[in-house]
Amino acid sequence: MAASLKKKKNVLIGVTGSVAAIKVPLIVQELQKSEGMNVEVRVVTTERGAHFFKPEELQVQVYRDQDEWQWQKREDPVLHIELRRWADVFVIAPLDANTLAKMAAGLCDNLLTCVVRCWDLTKPLLFCPAMNTHMWNHPLTQRHIDVLKGFGYIEVPCVEKTLVCGDSGLGAMAEVSTIVAAVHKSLRDVDTLL
Numbered sequence: 053m054a055a056s057l058k059k060k061k062n063v064l065i066g067v068t069g070s071v072a073a074i075k076v077p078l079i080v081q082e083l084q085k086s087e088g089m090n091v092e093v094r095v096v097t098t099e100r101g102a103h104f105f106k107p108e109e110l111q112v113q114v115y116r117d118q119d120e121w122q123w124q125k126r127e128d129p130v131l132h133i134e135l136r137r138w139a140d141v142f143v144i145a146p147l148d149a150n151t152l153a154k155m156a157a158g159l160c161d162n163l164l165t166c167v168v169r170c171w172d173l174t175k176p177l178l179f180c181p182a183m184n185t186h187m188w189n190h191p192l193t194q195r196h197i198d199v200l201k202g203f204g205y206i207e208v209p210c211v212e213k214t215l216v217c218g219d220s221g222l223g224a225m226a227e228v229s230t231i232v233a234a235v236h237k238s239l240r241d242v243d244t245l246l
């Protein structure tokens with residue numbers, strides 16, 4: 053069946069303030085290809101995340117904190133609720149240490165963490181940690197990751213690399229191909245569930 057006839061799947065990509073966000077344009081491109089699937093991609097970024105890529109170059113809808121404050125009157129939509137309804141899958145790539153901690157504690161002080169805080173736990177939420185090795189090795193990291201996995205969120209584990217700051221070790225975001233494959237798997241799993 054032609055991809056266009058397949059049921060459209062909506063993928064929301066969350067972007068936070070790790071230097072790995074330089075890979076976001078690649079992730080978007082690969083997900084838009086998605087052979088044999090009809091995938092629509094949108095992006096929600098934190099202000100720190102937007103530092104690492106040019107939202108206007110992505111050719112997809114990119115939501116930022118200020119978009120939440122277009123709300124003026126009672127009947128206006130609430131953006132983080134609209135995004136939770138729209139998305140079939142939510143993949144946060146990269147997930148920096150700060151937003152990891154916020155998610156584990158239920159903080160929701162920006163658009164991205166508000167979508168997380170109201171997320172429909174019957175839909176897949178994938179997270180791709182990315183941080184300096186010394187941050188990764190702090191015991192808080194695994195403690196927070198275990199909390200997220202306790203909610204049923206799916207970890208796409210970081211990998212060992214010589215990081216941009218010169219440190220070597222764990223903390224690098226998973227490869228783009230790994231992230232895309234994990235999203236495709238969760239989309240197929242959602243299909244079999246429905």
Ligand SMILES: CC(C)(CO)[C@@H](O)C(=O)NCCC(=O)N/C=C\S
Pocket residue numbers: 070071072074075182183184185213214215216217218219223224225
């Ligand atoms: C940027 C990329 C993808 C290049 O291969 C890789 O170094 C990475 O995932 N880094 C994320 C770790 C990080 O945020 N380091 C911050 C200070 S060292």
